Amino acid sequence: MSGGARPEMEALYPFLYSGGSDLPAVLAQVRASTVAKAAEITELRRVIAGQDSGRLAAAAAEAAARFAAGGRLLAFGNGGSATDAQQLATLFLNPGSGARPLPAFALANDTSVVTALCNDIGVEVLFARQLAAIGTSSDIAVGLSTSGNSENLVRAFEEAGRRGMLTIGLAGYAGGKMAELDSIDYLFVAPSASVHRIQEAQTTVYHVLWELTVAAVAGLDRP
Amino acid sequence: MAVQPGQHRMGPGGVPAGRDAVRLFGLRAAPVDDLAAQAGAVAVACHAMAARFHQGGKLVVFGTGGASTDAQHVAVEFVHPVIVGKRALPAISLTTDVATVTGIAERDGVAAIFAHQIRYLAAPGDIALGISPDGNCRSVLGGLAVAAELGLLRIALAGGTGGDIAARGLADHLLVARSDDPRIVKELHVTMYHVLWELVHVFFEQPGVLAPAVLA
Numbered sequence: 066m067s068g069g070a071r072p073e074m075e076a077l078y079p080f081l082y083s084g085g086s087d088l089p090a091v092l093a094q095v096r097a098s099t100v101a102k103a104a105e106i107t108e109l110r111r112v113i114a115g116q117d118s119g120r121l122a123a124a125a126a127e128a129a130a131r132f133a134a135g136g137r138l139l140a141f142g143n144g145g146s147a148t149d150a151q152q153l154a155t156l157f158l159n160p161g162s163g164a165r166p167l168p169a170f171a172l173a174n175d176t177s178v179v180t181a182l183c184n185d186i187g188v189e190v191l192f193a194r195q196l197a198a199i200g201t202s203s204d205i206a207v208g209l210s211t212s213g214n215s216e217n218l219v220r221a222f223e224e225a226g227r228r229g230m231l232t233i234g235l236a237g238y239a240g241g242k243m244a245e246l247d248s249i250d251y252l253f254v255a256p257s258a259s260v261h262r263i264q265e266a267q268t269t270v271y272h273v274l275w276e277l278t279v280a281a282v283a284g285l286d287r288p
Numbered sequence: 289m290a291v292q293p294g295q296h297r298m299g300p301g302g303v304p305a306g307r308d309a310v311r312l313f314g315l316r317a318a319p320v321d322d323l324a325a326q327a328g329a330v331a332v333a334c335h336a337m338a339a340r341f342h343q344g345g346k347l348v349v350f351g352t353g354g355a356s357t358d359a360q361h362v363a364v365e366f367v368h369p370v371i372v373g374k375r376a377l378p379a380i381s382l383t384t385d386v387a388t389v390t391g392i393a394e395r396d397g398v399a400a401i402f403a404h405q406i407r408y409l410a411a412p413g414d415i416a417l418g419i420s421p422d423g424n425c426r427s428v429l430g431g432l433a434v435a436a437e438l439g440l441l442r443i444a445l446a447g448g449t450g451g452d453i454a455a456r457g458l459a460d461h462l463l464v465a466r467s468d469d470p471r472i473v474k475e476l477h478v479t480m481y482h483v484l485w486e487l488v489h490v491f492f493e494q495p496g497v498l499a500p501a502v503l504a
Contacts, residue, residue: 088335088497095331095487102483103324107317114313119306126304144364148357152474155354162470260370261482268478272471273312276296277304284303 102262109257109266117253121270124233124251125277128205131231132278133285136203138169139230141192141221145264146209147173153207153271157278164279172196192221202229207271210234211263213241213254222248235270237263296469316475319467323476326463333443333461334484338491340415340441342498346378348410348440350402350431351419354470356383358419358445358477365485374489380409382431402431412439417481418459420444421473423451432458445480447473 128138138157140150150171157169172195173179182191196206206225208218213236225232226248234249237260243252255266296315298308337347347366349359359381366379382405383389392401406416416435420428423446435442436458444459448468453459465476491497 088502091491091494091497092328092331092335095334095490096327098487098490099327099330099483100324102479103320103327106479107320110313110316114310118309118313121309122304122306144368145361145370148361148364151360152354152357155357156471159353161353261479261486265475265478265482268475269313269316272475273309276312276471277298277309280298280304280308 105259106262106265109255109262110269113255113266113270120251121253121274122277125274125281127231128278129281129285131203131205132167132282134203136201136205138167138205138207139172139196139200140169140207141172141218142209143215143217146211149209149264149267149271156275165282167282189216189220191217193217193224196221196224196228200225200228200230205231205233207233209267210241210243211237211260213238213243218243219246222246235267315469316472319465319472319476320479322466323479329461329463330483331487333463334487335491335497336441336461337415337443337484338488339498339503340413341377341488341492343413345413345415346380347415347417348380348382348406349417349419350382350428352425352427354474355419355421358474358481359383362417362481365481399426399430401427403434406431406434406438410435410438410440414440415443416440417443419477420451420453421447421470423448423453429453429458445477
């Protein structure tokens with residue numbers, strides 16, 4: 066552990082610095098920490114439901130119109146957010162439960178494409194180049210970041226915006242650089258300083274977005 | 289329109305509105321409270337995992353469908369910590385080698401995809417973490433069964449009532465997200481493995497609680 070992190074760690078887990086090895090006390094602290102984190106995520110979801118529900122329904126209606134026009138959903142993010150992009154894509158493409166499959170894929174899936182772009186040009190073009198090669202004006206670009214500052218997401222949204230795609234961004238903290246972009250049509254910010262709680266809330270945001278979008282697509286099908 | 293399991297009825301006319309989103313968010317609260325009620329099981333699982341890491345074990349994570357993305361998320365969480373000062377811990381996801389996964393599935397069937405990899409990539413001192421939203425994924429059941437045979441510590445994240453993982457007692461530590469909506473189950477799993485990661489470090493940073501005498 067770095068010296069700088071110690072005061073924060075000591076405040077969070079004072080028992081670590083009290084000497085001895087009292088296992089029951091440590092287990093009790095870990096239980097309390099679990100309960101506290103559960104309360105944090107429920108509160109964060111409550112805040113997001115209050116601030117973003119109307120815009121989530123509007124984004125879903127626009128996404129449904131894009132699917133009806135032949136568009137596809139293209140999802141991207143780095144690290145843990147890359148796994149969220151993959152979850153979002155497979156949720157649309159292979160939802161199960163009798164839900165209607167919709168075309169979607171994630172831009173971190175193909176290790177040949179990812180390593181070629183990173184090695185030959187740089188990680189900052191990783192998603193923008195793929196959107197330029199694959200994307201059409203009917204498509205939906207969804208980018209996920211916890212910081213909102215990833216350069217390859219900023220470039221991807223600028224590319225998607227230029228091409229007329231519907232653009233949806235998920236960020237954390239106060240939205241970072243993504244909050245300053247005109248190229249994002251719908252930005253959903255999870256206002257937290259915890260990367261973990263941000264990711265958990267973002268998972269709910271895109272699950273709700275999916276559920277509303279599938280319902281909106283079904284609505285478009287009705288005469 | 290018939291509402292399928294894991295899908296929820298929308299407002300009048302079927303056109304989604306903000307109130308539908310508010311209601312969907314609200315469905316998450318009770319299952320999270322239930323997770324908080326399992327805090328004791330979380331703490332014991334973290335301690336057992338920390339002991340394996342302390343003794344040189346690695347974490348192997350597996351799941352299919354959406355849970356394959358969770359397996360990869362867990363691996364990156366441990367290998368590349370988001371909190372400065374936390375040490376990297378060894379973890380691999382068994383979902384990323386497409387050649388091997390599809391090769392085993394084609395030759396031996398889906399139930400073998402993780403079992404085979406665990407047999408040849410894992411050691412008895414390792415930790416197997418299987419993720420199955422309904423507790424019935426054949427591939428995860430197969431992986432946990434081989435992990436038991438080899439002596440790995442077995443952790444499982446399931447949903448619903450725990451399915452066959454619970455019924456067959458395939459995990460040393462089973463955490464169940466009590467919802468029948470696979471989306472809500474996944475969200476609870478994300479919280480579970482974030483908490484497991486963070487709190488494993490609490491034990492790991494105090495080796496006194498991992499001493500042989502304490503573990504005996």
